[in-house]
Amino acid sequence: MELQTLTFIVVGFTFVIYIGIAVWSRAKSTGDFYVAGKGVHPVANGMATAADWMSAASFISMAGLIAFLGYDGSVYLMGWTGGYVLLALLLAPYLRKYGKFTVPSFIGDRYYSSAARIVAVICLIFISFTYVAGQMRGVGIVFSRFLEVDILTGLIIGMGIVFFYAVLGGMKGITYTQVAQYCVLIFAYTVPAIFISIQLTGHVLPQTGLGGQVTGESVYLLDKLNTVIQDLGFGEYTDGSKSMIDMFAITLALMVGTAGLPHVIVRFFTVPKVSDARKSAGWALLFIALLYTTAPAVGAMARLNLIDTIQPGAVATAPNLAYDERPDWFRTWEDTGLLSFEDKNGDGRIQYYNDTNPEFTPIAESRGWNGNELDVDRDIMVLANPEIANLPDWVIALVAAGGVAAALSTAAGLLLVISAAVSHDLVKSVIAPNISDKAELMVGRLAAAVAILIAGYLGYNPPGFVAQVVAFAFGLAAASLFPAIIMGIFSKRINREGAIAGMLTGLIFTFGYIIYFKGVFIQPLAENTPENWLFGISPEGIGVVGMLINFGVAFIVSRLTSAPPEHIQELIEDIRVPRGAGHAHSH
Amino acid sequence: MSEQTQRNQYWQANLKIMAVCLSVWFIASFGLGILFAGPLNGIQLFGFPLGFWFAQQGSIYTFLILIFYYAWRMNRLDREFDVHEE
Numbered sequence: 001m002e003l004q005t006l007t008f009i010v011v012g013f014t015f016v017i018y019i020g021i022a023v024w025s026r027a028k029s030t031g032d033f034y035v036a037g038k039g040v041h042p043v044a045n046g047m048a049t050a051a052d053w054m055s056a057a058s059f060i061s062m063a064g065l066i067a068f069l070g071y072d073g074s075v076y077l078m079g080w081t082g083g084y085v086l087l088a089l090l091l092a093p094y095l096r097k098y099g100k101f102t103v104p105s106f107i108g109d110r111y112y113s114s115a116a117r118i119v120a121v122i123c124l125i126f127i128s129f130t131y132v133a134g135q136m137r138g139v140g141i142v143f144s145r146f147l148e149v150d151i152l153t154g155l156i157i158g159m160g161i162v163f164f165y166a167v168l169g170g171m172k173g174i175t176y177t178q179v180a181q182y183c184v185l186i187f188a189y190t191v192p193a194i195f196i197s198i199q200l201t202g203h204v205l206p207q208t209g210l211g212g213q214v215t216g217e218s219v220y221l222l223d224k225l226n227t228v229i230q231d232l233g234f235g236e237y238t239d240g241s242k243s244m245i246d247m248f249a250i251t252l253a254l255m256v257g258t259a260g261l262p263h264v265i266v267r268f269f270t271v272p273k274v275s276d277a278r279k280s281a282g283w284a285l286l287f288i289a290l291l292y293t294t295a296p297a298v299g300a301m302a303r304l305n306l307i308d309t310i311q312p313g314a315v316a317t318a319p320n321l322a323y324d325e326r327p328d329w330f331r332t333w334e335d336t337g338l339l340s341f342e343d344k345n346g347d348g349r350i351q352y353y354n355d356t357n358p359e360f361t362p363i364a365e366s367r368g369w370n371g372n373e374l375d376v377d378r379d380i381m382v383l384a385n386p387e388i389a390n391l392p393d394w395v396i397a398l399v400a401a402g403g404v405a406a407a408l409s410t411a412a413g414l415l416l417v418i419s420a421a422v423s424h425d426l427v428k429s430v431i432a433p434n435i436s437d438k439a440e441l442m443v444g445r446l447a448a449a450v451a452i453l454i455a456g457y458l459g460y461n462p463p464g465f466v467a468q469v470v471a472f473a474f475g476l477a478a479a480s481l482f483p484a485i486i487m488g489i490f491s492k493r494i495n496r497e498g499a500i501a502g503m504l505t506g507l508i509f510t511f512g513y514i515i516y517f518k519g520v521f522i523q524p525l526a527e528n529t530p531e532n533w534l535f536g537i538s539p540e541g542i543g544v545v546g547m548l549i550n551f552g553v554a555f556i557v558s559r560l561t562s563a564p565p566e567h568i569q570e571l572i573e574d575i576r577v578p579r580g581a582g583h584a585h586s587h
Numbered sequence: 588m589s590e591q592t593q594r595n596q597y598w599q600a601n602l603k604i605m606a607v608c609l610s611v612w613f614i615a616s617f618g619l620g621i622l623f624a625g626p627l628n629g630i631q632l633f634g635f636p637l638g639f640w641f642a643q644q645g646s647i648y649t650f651l652i653l654i655f656y657y658a659w660r661m662n663r664l665d666r667e668f669d670v671h672e673e
Contacts, residue, residue: 066643071624074642078616081647085612088654089605093661207644211634220634238628238639247621273672275662282654289647296643576598577670 003393004148010397011404015161017180018408022165022173030441033170034101034420035269040175042276046283048178049267051185051405052413053080053258053284054291055131056138059185059406064378066299070237073299075247079254081285081292086259088281092268094489096277097575101269102417103262103481104425110488112568113496114430119503121421123480124262129458131261131473132414132451136459138407142400152460158408159456166412166419167448170441171270174412181405186290188402191395192386193294196301199389206297225304231315232307232353233360237300243530249541257474257543260482263413266420274578302381305388310352310374316367320349329387338377339384345370352376415455419448472514475539479506479546487554492572494554497561502554510546514539597668601661608657615641615649 027033040048058080066073098106104124108117136155143154165173193206201221203209214221225237235241242250258264267284268277309330310321323341333339341350345368352374354360364370383403386395423444428435435443480503487494487502494502517528517539526532528539537545574580619627624638632640665671 071639071642074620074639077643078620078646081650082612082616085608085650085653089608089657208633210644211632211640213634222634222636222639238636240624244621248617251616251621275658275665275672278654278658278661282651282658285651285654289651293644293647573594576601577594578665578672579670580672 003396006393007397007400010394011401014180014184014401014405018161018165018177021176021180022169025172025176026168027170027172027441030101030424030437030444032172033441033444034416034424035266036170036172036175038270038272040270040272042271042280043283044179045175045267045271045276045280046285047182047287048175049264049280049284050287050291051178051182051409052174052267053264053288053410054185054406055135055410056142056403056407057134058291058295059189059403060138060142060379060382063295063298063302064381066296067303067381068378070235071240072242072247073296074240075242075250075254077292077296079251080258081288082251082255083258083264084281084285084288086255087264087268088278088285090486090489091259091265092277092281093274093578094575095265095485096268096271097274097578097580098571099269101266102420102424103265103485104421105429107481107484107488107499108425108429110568110571111484111496111499112565113500116484116496116500116503117425117429119500120481120484121425123476123503123507124421125418127473127477127481128262128414128418129451129454131263132411132418132455133458135407135411135414136455139404139411140459142403142407155456155459158404158411159452162408162412162415163449163452166415166452167445170444170448171266171416174409174416175270177412178409181409182287184398184405185402185409186287188398188405189291189382190294192389192391192399193298193301195391195395196305196385196389197297200301200304206294206301210297210300221304222300225300228304228307228311228315232311233357233364234354237303243536245536246530246533246538246541249537249544251541253478253541253543253547254474256478256482256547258477260477260480260485261473262421262477262481263410263417265485266417267413298385299381302385302388306376306381307352309388310350320351322349324348326350329384332387333380333384338380340375342373342375344373350374411455415448415451418451419444422447422451475510475514475543475546476507478543479510479550483547483550483554487551489572489575492569493563494558495561495564498554498556498558501557502550502552505553506546506550509549510543513542513546593668594670597664597670600664600668604657604660604664608653611649611653616646620646 031037062076065076095106100106104117104120107120108114136158139158140151140155143149143157144151165177194204197203197206197209200215201209201212202215203212210221212221213219214224222238229237240247268280271277271280309327312318312321323343330339347368350373351369353364353369353372355364355372383399386399423440427443428440483506484499484503487499516525518524530536534545619638620642624642627638627641628636630637
């Protein structure tokens, strides 16, 4: 059977499963719609959280990012997993005990203020929309690449599927669909990785294969990679080029940002008990770690495979790969534009090396090399993996289904928190408090539908900043929502004035710093280089400084104004102990 | 012991466990994976330079163990102080 037909069948089959689940688990009340009736088993919730969390970026781009960054790529690995420790220890159990539906409603109640609630809603909407635009784009790209339909058609199919199960099923539909999506995506990710690890090192587990010896040679894989890329003028793979303070700041900003992302936090509202919320964070991280510990192995092995293909023998002694003799997968990916070759020195062979390293230029010239001739998109490291390893067609089809699952599951989770924030925190709490449960559910569905249309539009016409959204979403979550929630639980003294002032200053500072260097709606005001950065911290890591400012401002302003009222102190006392969680959600 | 003091003691005990867990969290990632990664890379663990291993593998395993430990420890603490869920 042809690859494309097979891909259609595999992806189509997964869609039938998702829709079947949505029909079976459709939401009947606002409780079902927002938090799946609080009846999700912690293991199922862990899987759903993992699918919710791992986006198209984690699935498609992360391994490639690490392949080219080496040690510096560790910021993503530690940053996007370490946040779960913060969630499990500092947030999840208390927010579950508090027992309501959304993050803004916690902030609004704890700081006894509609203004605080609205500030939280604004932060949430901004964070979630920037994030979701990237996901819809991912859906479109996967469709167009594997199914050869154009991006718009791909986008419309993706929106249709998400619309169906998010609008109909709400959180309940999304949760159980995400469980299925997790299974698809983890299978699709690990199967090619295992095969490649066996081929390259003889290890079944990619995690140990990364530290293993290359088959048939008595040299460790990482040592070989270090040698070969240094011979090509790149920096050592296992050593970094980022400054220590920047590594530190980015890792911390990603961790804290993860713990502050509304669509992740809200997952812990869906389990039955406080003890389940703690446990569920562990399950979520376990399921995430399966992919996140495989990714560095995929990255290193794919990089080595790529270089081995182009440099069949030792660098500069054996001739490089001749363009006419390139393998089939090379041709396939050339067609997509993700891989391109330009014969700069006219020798008909492919030279791949670091031509931005001035110390290496004389060496390259002495070899008759006239600039790097191979342009590799980092996404290819995961997408082309099964072909490079000569795996059967069904594995390639599976990778397509996995990419779609990763993008759809994250998009659905984001759309739900947006719709919940609108229907519950704006309409029900501020605009029309007397609205019935049924009408609120209707508003929620309507908001989800509108959000999907906007997300689809943003996915099709990405405003220039989609590439920078990661810095934005995490930085803003770290600087605004995370500190407000933490202080709400761990301090009885932080009051309404302090929290609002803290969130606003944290948000504005971080927003301003990123715009200053990245220029989202305007031209960047300064060049984005380490010499210009505050304390040497890049825009990716600046959320940490925003967070500290938030804490500082909130503390000072709260000292200068009166303490929170008695009933708020009692609320804090109450969320600190697990007992009584079952009764907490009276509305 | 009044309910109030019992709850306060429970909270203090919780904070202590939390502080220990967060120290481990910090040491495994920021300590061994970043601050001391350079010197640690001189030590070889199978094919891994040790600092690199902590940054790309070890820290994640540590996080995982920490969360399950905390969940288990807190379940015990909840019962000790009789604040567990029915």
